[in-house]
Amino acid sequence: MIPDVYVLGAALHPANVRLDECRLEELVYRTARAALDDAGVTRRQLDNVTLGASDEVDGRPISSMLLASPAGAYRADETRVSDSGATALCLAVARIASGDFNLGLVASWGKSSKTDPEKVMAARAEPFFTRPLGMNMRVADALFAQAVAHQHGVPEEEAATRAVGAYERAARNPRGVAHPIPSVDEVGASPVEAMPLRAGHRAPLTDGAACLVVASGRWLRRHPGNRPLARVAGVAWASDSYRLDGERLRSMGSARTAWSRALAQAGMTGDALDIVEVESPTSYHEAAYARVFESDGARLSPSGGTFAQNPLVCAGLVNAVEAVLQLSGRAGPVQQPGVRRAAAHSCHGYAQQGNVVVVLEGDGSA
Amino acid sequence: MRHVMHQELTLHYDYALGEVAGTFLDGLRQKKILASHCSASKLSYLPPRAFCERTFERCEGWVEAGAEGIIEASTIVVRGFEGKRPPPVAIAFVRLDGVDSAIANYVDGVDLADLDEAMRRLAPGTRVRVEFVDRPEGRITDFSFRPIDNQPG
Amino acid sequence: MSWCWKGTGVPEAVGVIAAFQTDYRSQHPDVTFVEQAQEAAAGAMAAAGMRPDDIEAVVFSLAPTFFMGVADADRWAIDHVFAAGKPFFRIHTGGATGGSAVHAGYALVRSGMYRTVMIVGAERIGETPDAQHVLNLIFDPFYERDMPLSTNTSVALMATRYMQRHGVTQEDLARVVVRQRRNALRNPHAHLKGEITVADVMASPMIAYPMKLYDICPRSSGSAAMILGNADVIDGFQTRPAFINGIGSVTDTYWIGDRLVPSADAEIAELGLAAVSAAECFRRAGITDPFAEVQVAELYDPYSVVGYLQLEQLGFCATGKAARLEDDGVWDVDGGAVAVNPSGGTLCSNPIAISGLARCIDAANQVMGTAGAMQLPGVHTAVATAVGGIAQFHNMTVFGDDHVEFEES
Numbered sequence: 001m002i003p004d005v006y007v008l009g010a011a012l013h014p015a016n017v018r019l020d021e022c023r024l025e026e027l028v029y030r031t032a033r034a035a036l037d038d039a040g041v042t043r044r045q046l047d048n049v050t051l052g053a054s055d056e057v058d059g060r061p062i063s064s065m066l067l068a069s070p071a072g073a074y075r076a077d078e079t080r081v082s083d084s085g086a087t088a089l090c091l092a093v094a095r096i097a098s099g100d101f102n103l104g105l106v107a108s109w110g111k112s113s114k115t116d117p118e119k120v121m122a123a124r125a126e127p128f129f130t131r132p133l134g135m136n137m138r139v140a141d142a143l144f145a146q147a148v149a150h151q152h153g154v155p156e157e158e159a160a161t162r163a164v165g166a167y168e169r170a171a172r173n174p175r176g177v178a179h180p181i182p183s184v185d186e187v188g189a190s191p192v193e194a195m196p197l198r199a200g201h202r203a204p205l206t207d208g209a210a211c212l213v214v215a216s217g218r219w220l221r222r223h224p225g226n227r228p229l230a231r232v233a234g235v236a237w238a239s240d241s242y243r244l245d246g247e248r249l250r251s252m253g254s255a256r257t258a259w260s261r262a263l264a265q266a267g268m269t270g271d272a273l274d275i276v277e278v279e280s281p282t283s284y285h286e287a288a289y290a291r292v293f294e295s296d297g298a299r300l301s302p303s304g305g306t307f308a309q310n311p312l313v314c315a316g317l318v319n320a321v322e323a324v325l326q327l328s329g330r331a332g333p334v335q336q337p338g339v340r341r342a343a344a345h346s347c348h349g350y351a352q353q354g355n356v357v358v359v360l361e362g363d364g365s366a
Numbered sequence: 367m368r369h370v371m372h373q374e375l376t377l378h379y380d381y382a383l384g385e386v387a388g389t390f391l392d393g394l395r396q397k398k399i400l401a402s403h404c405s406a407s408k409l410s411y412l413p414p415r416a417f418c419e420r421t422f423e424r425c426e427g428w429v430e431a432g433a434e435g436i437i438e439a440s441t442i443v444v445r446g447f448e449g450k451r452p453p454p455v456a457i458a459f460v461r462l463d464g465v466d467s468a469i470a471n472y473v474d475g476v477d478l479a480d481l482d483e484a485m486r487r488l489a490p491g492t493r494v495r496v497e498f499v500d501r502p503e504g505r506i507t508d509f510s511f512r513p514i515d516n517q518p519g
Numbered sequence: 520m521s522w523c524w525k526g527t528g529v530p531e532a533v534g535v536i537a538a539f540q541t542d543y544r545s546q547h548p549d550v551t552f553v554e555q556a557q558e559a560a561a562g563a564m565a566a567a568g569m570r571p572d573d574i575e576a577v578v579f580s581l582a583p584t585f586f587m588g589v590a591d592a593d594r595w596a597i598d599h600v601f602a603a604g605k606p607f608f609r610i611h612t613g614g615a616t617g618g619s620a621v622h623a624g625y626a627l628v629r630s631g632m633y634r635t636v637m638i639v640g641a642e643r644i645g646e647t648p649d650a651q652h653v654l655n656l657i658f659d660p661f662y663e664r665d666m667p668l669s670t671n672t673s674v675a676l677m678a679t680r681y682m683q684r685h686g687v688t689q690e691d692l693a694r695v696v697v698r699q700r701r702n703a704l705r706n707p708h709a710h711l712k713g714e715i716t717v718a719d720v721m722a723s724p725m726i727a728y729p730m731k732l733y734d735i736c737p738r739s740s741g742s743a744a745m746i747l748g749n750a751d752v753i754d755g756f757q758t759r760p761a762f763i764n765g766i767g768s769v770t771d772t773y774w775i776g777d778r779l780v781p782s783a784d785a786e787i788a789e790l791g792l793a794a795v796s797a798a799e800c801f802r803r804a805g806i807t808d809p810f811a812e813v814q815v816a817e818l819y820d821p822y823s824v825v826g827y828l829q830l831e832q833l834g835f836c837a838t839g840k841a842a843r844l845e846d847d848g849v850w851d852v853d854g855g856a857v858a859v860n861p862s863g864g865t866l867c868s869n870p871i872a873i874s875g876l877a878r879c880i881d882a883a884n885q886v887m888g889t890a891g892a893m894q895l896p897g898v899h900t901a902v903a904t905a906v907g908g909i910a911q912f913h914n915m916t917v918f919g920d921d922h923v924e925f926e927e928s
Contacts, residue, residue, distance in 0.1 A: 003630075004528065023384030026416045033422065043422040049770075055611070056590040059379035061583040062613040062657045065908040068770045074419040075784065075795065078770035078912070079619045082581075082591060083608045091608065091623055097630035099530040100766065100803070114380045123590035126553070127373055239607040241598050253604055349594050354607070370548070375588055387661045409782060411774070413662035419772045420784075438779045439788065441675035442728040443667045450667045457666055459676060459776050468776035470666050485728055490680050507665050 003235075003265070004217035005096045006228035007360065008103075009039025010324040011211050015177050015309035018113040019207040024058060027209050028109050029070035035105065035211035036072065040226050046213075048101040049073035051080040052088030052108035056120045057312050071107035071211070083237075084108070085210060085317030086279075086346030086356040090235045092214050093358075102219040106212045108314035112205035117312060124350065130244075135350070137281070140244060141202070142194035144351035145284035147249035149196060154287045159201050160187040162283040162290075163307070166203070170304025172333045175322075177206050177309055201283045203306035210317040212324070229328040233341070234265030234359040244351055252292055255347070255355040259293055262343065262357035273359070274339040275299050275326055277319035279346045280306050289345065302326070302334045316346020320358055327362030386416045389428070391504040399496065399509065401465045403427035412462065412469040432463025434495045434514065440473065440488040442481055454478045460494055460511050475512040487513060531749040532922040533628045534760030535887065536635075537567035538746070538880040543710040543739040543868035546645035552592055555742045556641040557599035563637060563744035564601075567756055571601035574746065575633040579609040580620035580640030582872040582907075585653045587643055600639050600744075613657070614819065615768075615907025616640070617743075617875025618914035622766050624747050625916075634749050641742035642870035650738055657908070659773075671735065673775060673909040674822045675727035680779055680788035681824060682729065685839030689729045692823040693720035694845040695859075696733050696866060699826075702852055703863025705892040708877075710739045710868040720823075736821040736869035743873045745880055750922075761883035761901075761918040765925075767800030768914035775909055787910050789838055790828035796904075796913045797833040804917040805925050806900070809834045813917075815858045815901035817882040819875060821865045829904055830859065833915070852895060861885070861893045875905025879916055886918045 011034035013019075013027055022030070036043060049071055055063045064080040071078075081087045085108025092106045121137035133139075148154055167181040182190075187200030220228060238254035238261075263270060276295040280286035286305070290296040303322040306315055323342035325331040339362060346356040383391070386402060390413070393400040401410040402425035404418035410429045417424050440458035456476055459468035474497065478484045494511040502508035539562030541547070547555055556579075564570065577600060579593040589595060593609040606627075610620040617640065624636040644650050651669055658668050681687065694717060703712035715733070723733040753760045771778060771785055771792045778787035785791035797809075806812045816835065820826030827841035835857055836844055844850065850859035860866070862881040865874050882901035884890040904915045 020380075020382050021384070022416075023382045023387065026384045026386075029417045033417075036422075054591070055583060055585065056377065059377070059381065059660075060657060061585045061653050062611070062908055064612060065657055065773050065911055066659060068911075069419045069772050070417070072422060073770045074422075074772055075769055077768045077799075078612075079623060079768065080611055081608045081623075082593070082611045087608045091626065094623075094626045094630045094632050097632065098626045100626070100629065111382075114382065116378060119377055120590060123375055123377065123588075124594065126589055126592075126595045127371055128551075131373075237606050237608065238604060239594070239597050239602065241603040242595050243598065257604065349591075353594060353597075373588060381660045383661065391661065412776065413659065413774065415774075419777075438776075439676035439680040441672055441679055442725075443672050443675075444725045444727065445671075450665070453667075455667060457668070457672065457676075459779055461776075461780050466777075466780060466782045467774060468780050470663060470668065470776065472666070481725060481728055485679065490683050505665060506662050 003093065003097050003232055005093050005232040006215050006220060007212055007230040007232065007324050008215045008226060008228055009035045009213035010229060010321045011035035011038055012175055012318060012321050013209040015175065015206050015208040017177055017206050019111060024109065024111060025066055025070040028067055028107060031209040031211045032070060032072045032105060032107055035213050039213035041103065041213060043072040046072055046076050046103050046105050048095055048104040049076050049078040050088045050092035050104060050106050052085035052313060052317065053080055054082055054313050056123055057110055057115065059115060072105050083354055084346050084348040084356065085314035086320060086358065087237055089212060089317060089320055089358060090237050090356060093232050093235045096214055096216045102216045104214050106214060108317040109209035110312035110314045111207045112312045113207050117205055138193050140350035141282050142197040143244050144249050145197050145282060147246055148284045148288040151250040152288065152291050154284065156196060158287055159283045160184045162286045163187050163201050166283065166286065166304055166307035169302060169334065170308035173304045173308045174332055176304050179204060179307065197282060203281055203310045206309045206311050208309050208311035208314060208318065210314050210321050212320060229324050230360040230362050233361045234262040236261035237356040239354040242353065249351055252288060255292055255352060258355040258357040262359045266359040268341060270294050273341045273343050275302055275336050276343045276345065277301050277303055277322045278305055279316045279319055285352065298336065302336050316356055319346060320344040323360050327360055386414045390414045394508040395502045395504045397498045397502060399431040399462065401429045401431050403429045409466045410464065411467045412465050429464060431465045434493060435460040435462035437488060437490050437492045437494060438468045439490055442478055442484060456488055458488060458511060471506065472510040474510045531629050531631055532762060533625050533747055533749060534753045534762045535883040536746045536748045536753060536757040536760060537563055538744065538883060539563040539566050540708045540743040540877060540880055541741040542708050543741040543870055545738065545740065547740050552587055552641055552643045553596045553599040555643065556596040556639060559641065559742035559744035560600040560637065560639045563746050567746050569746065569756060574635050574637045576606040576627050576636045577602040578620050578624045578636060578638045580617050580638055580873050580876050581609050582611055582613055582616045583653060586647055586650060588647060612912050613907030614871055615875055615905040615912040615914050617873045617877065618879060618905030618916060619768065620876060621745065621879045621916055622768060622914060625763050625766060628747050628749050634752050636747045637744055638876060639744035640873040640876060642872040643740050644738045644871060645740045671730060672727040674824065675730045677788045678729050678824045684788065687839065687842055689721065690717055691842035692734060693717040694842060695823050695826050696720050698845065698850065699860050699863045699866050702861050703867040706862045709863040710737045712863060712867060730822060734823040736865050739868045739870040741870045743876045743880055745876060759887050761886035762922040763916060764919040764923040765800040765804030765917035767796035769796040771911045773911060790832050790910055792910065792913045793829050793832035796915050800915040800917055803925050805923050806917065810857060813857060813900050813902055814898045815861060815882060815885045815895060817860055817862060817864065817878040817901065817903045819865050819878050819905045821869050823866065825906065826864060858895050861895060878903040878905060883918045886920050
């Protein structure tokens with residue numbers, strides 16, 4: 001069966017390394033408001049809101065208390081997942097597909113600058129075996145990079161080349177943060193953070209927010225004046241073991257599962273996709289996903305992905321918005337020609353413990 | 367014997383004041399309480415915020431709250447927290463004149479020795495006035511409430 | 520095992536196949552957080568006669584991990600709840616989390632995306648002494664953290680307003696504590712239980728006026744899990760499921776001061792928000808007269824006043840009347856018109872991350888006939904609620920012994 005769920009509107013908050021002039025509530029309000037305007041619907045028409053947010057990133061023990069209303073959830077059926085914004089999109093799709101809801105907003109955000117992300121990531125380590133060793137994002141990504149390098153024979157030169165390539169694509173994306181583009185040599189000579197990961201391999205963290213408005217086919221048939229931007233063809237998500245042994249790191253089981261299931265729901269094979277927006281916290285991630293998803297070159301993250309913007313928690317939902325923009329012909333300078341089928345990917349947790357894939361289809365008008 | 371591992375976690379955060387909180391806290395320094403106003407809903411809000419939940423439009427105006435208001439809800443905290451005023455303390459949500467929503471703060475000038483009697487004096491419907499400290503710092507604690515027809519202490 | 524999205528476009532019937540709860544205590548020092556979660560996952564599967572491969576997706580129920588001292592502790596628990604490799608996410612809506620998690624699991628099955636879902640979670644609030652400090656941090660950093668605002672003081676504010684409006688006294692509110700602690704004597708899992716009197720409640724230390732120690736829930740640790748399935752799966756595993764016939768959930772503004780003023784859309788002192796989620800939930804379930812059609816209500820009541828407010832807003836009685844009806848035994852398990860919290864409710868056990876899930880489990884058990892010593896005869900329909908934030912999130916679930924499908928207009 002084909003899910004009868006559509007994307008009606010999409011919005012990104014202007015990205016920056018540091019968005020100090022607004023507090024989180026304002027960041028989210030602006031983005032949610034922009035998505036509603038893009039969809040041509042009002043907040044009151046929503047019957048559900050699905051949030052993707054992390055308390056420890058936001059600095060509030062129940063972050064959705066303050067952030068629900070800014071995301072349009074006032075007197076709506078609102079819920080929150082903590083895994084990622086892309087995960088929230090999956091749940092939102094399920095809610096619409098259940099028939100109980102017809103018009104939803106998905107919102108996610110991350111102000112990486114307001115806290116020390118590595119301290120937050122370190123807090124995710126269980127206290128007995130890994131926390132005493134200083135486990136955090138950097139260390140977990142380094143272990144993953146090592147596993148990827150061995151499993152797929154990725155030389156360090158490729159990690160450097162991919163980082164530069166991503167920066168170059170990102171530089172053409174008006175929605176990205178204008179990072180300077182390093183040279184391959186500069187990346188290769190950048191400080192080692194944890195072997196084999198160098199600073200130049202890691203996508204810089206930024207601040208941002210993303211929102212999508214999703215609607216059921218039933219809602220669209222009742223509102224013929226609203227045209228969808230894309231159809232949700234398939235969604236899938238999965239999580240690997242919390243362990244970081246070699247087998248877990250090399251196998252990338254949850255990435256493969258999410259990829260194959262989303263495509264199967266969509267009734268497609270991977271090569272039918274025109275673009276794939278991948279969440280790559282490091283260029284080793286990109287090397288891995290390019291192989292596992294068999295997507296490279298012009299197809300791979302034309303937006304520049306995380307090297308354009310990399311807000312904690314919501315980078316995957318940013319990818320979904322970028323994919324929607326591609327499908328609706330609004331991606332601007334990074335627009336790829338004739339995009340009819342796109343996938344957005346997200347990863348979260350230590351060493352991409354969790355992966356999400358959303359497959360979207362346009363109507364060909366892009 | 368119970369085996370436990372003791373750890374302490376410290377997380378640091380920079381909370382951006384944003385568009386609105388800065389104006390409000392600056393107003394406190396001038397002994398003013400500023401409420402945000404939404405022209406679409408015609409509602410004025412304390413604490414101030416950048417947008418109106420009902421209309422989902424920006425609050426583009428400011429209204430100075432009156433110097434008096436009415437207690438909507440109150441309580442006396444008997445077991446308190448470190449870093450706050452030592453208990454017992456009275457707090458109340460007060461709807462100041464000219465503002466549609468209520469803001470919380472401490473209530474001074476009520477003898478808390480007899481809780482039941484004190485709560486009668488703090489009952490919803492009681493009118494209070496705003497009192498500022500001599501040297502406001504731009505924190506919510508720059509002001510407190512005091513029942514109007516009450517003798518201090 | 521086929522995972523393909525079956526979705527026929529017709530919403531699936533969703534039923535509870537089995538559930539499991541551990542005992543709720545201040546601490547469980549013999550297990551870690553993840554081992555705690557595993558007890559519930561394994562227990563639910565054993566109760567269902569299922570193996571890990573029978574569970575297609577997992578929803579983890581977990582509220583603030585600041586209590587746990589391990590951020591996103593759900594990720595640590597993935598292996599322990601047999602979820603490695605599976606679709607897995609965590610729901611967090613404060614106190615309402617357990618109910619929201621059930622609703623999320625319900626959506627996964629109802630949509631046809633997955634045929635079985637396990638909702639599982641654990642609470643270890645006893646591992647930190649700083650729970651109230653953590654709860655103070657949920658408030659706005661600029662306007663409210665300097666105040667001794669907390670869940671206790673916020674409910675105290677609600678209570679003073681409610682009591683004044685409706686002439687309800689502290690003694691009136693104390694009655695629910697007496698009844699539910701007595702009910703909890705039949706609940707092997709309950710944290711607090713026993714025969715107490717209104718005088719005992721009145722004599723307990725004042726925390727935030729008028730809420731006294733006995734008006735307030737304990738801080739409980741424990742774990743729970745519930746397995747949902749579609750009609751095909753139910754046929755294979757459970758002859759007497761509890762169908763989820765209705766869901767309703769609504770979120771209010773964060774600002775307490777917006778909600779206790781004349782312009783409030785939902786008066787917080789009456790928990791007016793509960794009427795909104797209940798209306799949607801009952802509509803979906805085709806229930807028009809809760810008092811006549813619902814036999815058991817498992818209400819999320821971390822404070823004495825909160826249970827009464829929900830009885831009123833859910834339509835079991837008029838506003839301001841719930842406490843008075845205690846005198847007539849209306850809410851009693853033995854001979855009452857509607858049995859309220861036969862489990863003892865959240866007043867007797869509050870493992871925050873899973874309290875809403877526990878309410879759902881206790882309600883479903885009554886419908887399924889698996890409530891043990893708490894079992895009431897002739898339960899066809901039971902409701903469960905959960906409340907989160909400062910009365911900001913409210914959700915409700917209707918469980919029935921027959922599947923009901925309402926017609927979309």
